[in-house]
Amino acid sequence: MAESENIVVATAEKIFADLADAQTINRDKNGAWKAPLWQALTEAGLPLSWVSEDCGGSGASLAEGFGVLGAAGRFAIAVPLAETMLAGWLLAQARISSPEAEMTVAPAGPKDRITLHADGSLSGRARGVPFAKAAKHIAVLASGSGGFSIALVDAVKVRIEAGLNLAGDDSDAVSFDHVQPVAIKPAPKGFDQTTLMLMGGVARSLQIAGAMESMLDISVRYSNERVAFEKKISKFQAVQHNLARLAGETAAAMTAASSAADTIANAASFDDAVFLEATAAKIRCAEAAEKGAAIAHQVHGAIGYTLEHILHRFTMRALAWRDDFGSESYWAVELGKRVAARGADELWPLVASR
Amino acid sequence: MTAALRFDPIRLPAECEVLRKEVRAFLAEEVARGTFDPHSPQGGDIDVPGFSKRVGERGWIGMTWPRKYGGHERSFLERYVVTEEMRVANAPTRRFFVADRQSGPVLLKYAPEHIKMDILPRICRGEVCFSIGMSEPNSGSDLFAAKTKATKTDGGYLINGTKIWTSAAHVANYMLAIFRTSPPTKENRRHGLTQFLVDMKTPGIKVNPIGQLTGKADFNEVVFTDAFVPDDHALGEIDGAWKQATSELAYERSGPERFLETYYVLTELVRALGEAPDTRGAEGIGRLVAQLHTMRRMSVSVAGMLHAGKEPVVEASIVKDIGTVWEQQLPQRVRDLAAFVEPDASNHEILDTVLPFAMKVAPKLTIQGGTTEVLRGIIARGLGLR
Numbered sequence: 217m218a219e220s221e222n223i224v225v226a227t228a229e230k231i232f233a234d235l236a237d238a239q240t241i242n243r244d245k246n247g248a249w250k251a252p253l254w255q256a257l258t259e260a261g262l263p264l265s266w267v268s269e270d271c272g273g274s275g276a277s278l279a280e281g282f283g284v285l286g287a288a289g290r291f292a293i294a295v296p297l298a299e300t301m302l303a304g305w306l307l308a309q310a311r312i313s314s315p316e317a318e319m320t321v322a323p324a325g326p327k328d329r330i331t332l333h334a335d336g337s338l339s340g341r342a343r344g345v346p347f348a349k350a351a352k353h354i355a356v357l358a359s360g361s362g363g364f365s366i367a368l369v370d371a372v373k374v375r376i377e378a379g380l381n382l383a384g385d386d387s388d389a390v391s392f393d394h395v396q397p398v399a400i401k402p403a404p405k406g407f408d409q410t411t412l413m414l415m416g417g418v419a420r421s422l423q424i425a426g427a428m429e430s431m432l433d434i435s436v437r438y439s440n441e442r443v444a445f446e447k448k449i450s451k452f453q454a455v456q457h458n459l460a461r462l463a464g465e466t467a468a469a470m471t472a473a474s475s476a477a478d479t480i481a482n483a484a485s486f487d488d489a490v491f492l493e494a495t496a497a498k499i500r501c502a503e504a505a506e507k508g509a510a511i512a513h514q515v516h517g518a519i520g521y522t523l524e525h526i527l528h529r530f531t532m533r534a535l536a537w538r539d540d541f542g543s544e545s546y547w548a549v550e551l552g553k554r555v556a557a558r559g560a561d562e563l564w565p566l567v568a569s570r
Numbered sequence: 571m572t573a574a575l576r577f578d579p580i581r582l583p584a585e586c587e588v589l590r591k592e593v594r595a596f597l598a599e600e601v602a603r604g605t606f607d608p609h610s611p612q613g614g615d616i617d618v619p620g621f622s623k624r625v626g627e628r629g630w631i632g633m634t635w636p637r638k639y640g641g642h643e644r645s646f647l648e649r650y651v652v653t654e655e656m657r658v659a660n661a662p663t664r665r666f667f668v669a670d671r672q673s674g675p676v677l678l679k680y681a682p683e684h685i686k687m688d689i690l691p692r693i694c695r696g697e698v699c700f701s702i703g704m705s706e707p708n709s710g711s712d713l714f715a716a717k718t719k720a721t722k723t724d725g726g727y728l729i730n731g732t733k734i735w736t737s738a739a740h741v742a743n744y745m746l747a748i749f750r751t752s753p754p755t756k757e758n759r760r761h762g763l764t765q766f767l768v769d770m771k772t773p774g775i776k777v778n779p780i781g782q783l784t785g786k787a788d789f790n791e792v793v794f795t796d797a798f799v800p801d802d803h804a805l806g807e808i809d810g811a812w813k814q815a816t817s818e819l820a821y822e823r824s825g826p827e828r829f830l831e832t833y834y835v836l837t838e839l840v841r842a843l844g845e846a847p848d849t850r851g852a853e854g855i856g857r858l859v860a861q862l863h864t865m866r867r868m869s870v871s872v873a874g875m876l877h878a879g880k881e882p883v884v885e886a887s888i889v890k891d892i893g894t895v896w897e898q899q900l901p902q903r904v905r906d907l908a909a910f911v912e913p914d915a916s917n918h919e920i921l922d923t924v925l926p927f928a929m930k931v932a933p934k935l936t937i938q939g940g941t942t943e944v945l946r947g948i949i950a951r952g953l954g955l956r
Binding site for chain 1: 575577578579581590654655658833836837838840841843844845846847849851852853854855856857859860861862863864865866867868871884885888891892943945946947949950952953954955956
């Protein structure tokens, strides 16, 4: 694994390497690895990376948090780290302090709406909310007559219909029926559901890119070990060229995701530049996941299709993460509409501005 | 990681954006005076000496080279901006582009001082055009199978043999070519080739244009019959050309010209689908723009790493592989997405004119300057597979 130069990211990598090794997790049928991992992450202050110290967090920079998410992707981490980070970030926008323990965010898709009633309660249904079942609290973005509000909701107050994503991780429907939040404050000016979706989408893009780095790594290693027709399969040109394409897709995902993260980390607001970078990242990373996962499986043959092999931990998560916070199809339509509205001759200036 | 790929999120510095404005203003002036048509993709291949000289006067050829050779000691990233703006505008850069990108840098590194002083300032003024003599009738991707001979004679070499697919040889003033000075050895089949500078006016050189499927004829067969090349025109180590080729390739492979060759059809698609495209059209545009943006960010990243003195050879090959496959598929994608435009509407007139040309250009994009297969071999080597 790539050694990170940043202390926060290096800490995360060390914890993942010690407590979330893919082989160990894959053999553990009871999920005994989860509690010690979460405890170590909490002790290191990582779930609340994006929450300032006076709001109960560790006050890491956006860039550091993004680095942690890339590392989480490389280990295909299946605890609500990204979700708690996003929840903490959302609450911090309204200066609401984050509680300890696991959180998630709702809505987790661009089409779902949570409504704020005049009495201060919340109603609505959010589908595909990652790790809702495991969360103690939910950070909610709700719209009311006065615009958007950000709320902290106790998870026992909502109804959860359990579901699973492609990788078998919790992805639940969460229903709010006149739920009174623990805390609620107006969202900052200009902060809307698109803002939350873009931030969530960049988090997922970084995780996908990380998972693809590992797919490439695992596939290259396997091809250098596996012997068929009396030679290592890495010596077959057809296999080499497939792996070269996997490297290309991995490179595209890494570039798109890190570029978007860098843009958000240095932006004053979620402007046109963030929109282009964040949507492009989600679209391109999702496309890369599709092509890349297929190649990684092709290289592995039947062994990669087994539950016993770790490959599925990376491929299925990369594919599952495409669906969260707006799929690539959704964002492609939104980006396409914006480009079209600007006009043909404004496309190049937009691309060149990044 | 077995494969430590790096694509740092490098941004073009502020001075590049000032320069970008200057280049755009200059190109707008050139369009206004009728030098070229920005809606004609063939512009890039048209030879307009006056344009080259004016680009030279602005200091945009040999931008990164030392001042003593006519260069401007500007950064590689500034050159990147000039290249991408000219490419997107379909500006006629053929006369100077190859010299600027690869021939000049080779001369800078390997030519004797008097040749550098003679030729480099003329490149910078936009006066000379270079061609690259690599492929032969039986040696394409397999460069080291080249047979054209340079036989030692008094004061120089006599060249005999044939180069082929040589772009711009019919208008070029010089060629940088590799010729065989010794047979390959048992231990090293790459041994025995030497790089030469050839003045195209030399007696014994015959250039025969080859018709291309686009209807144009801008690559050539170049036949050498006892053509004399003086000793001081041998560049670098005799028999050792194979050691010289690799380091420059990262520059050649990762530039904006490796994914913008058919860009104009995307602009025209957006024009043809109008301000409020349907879902299918919007999704198609959105995906293509996301892919283009990502390509460019990869390419800028490699440019930035080169600028910082790194050697991202594998990353550069990835840029060319993904970029050329993308620009090759783009006309087909655009055709799909434009399938339902209103036949009588006027906003797809330009698209109708340029799309057939883009379709015809597409097949060569994954062949020229290193085929997809060669690139994937290089990437595979970088991954530790061979």
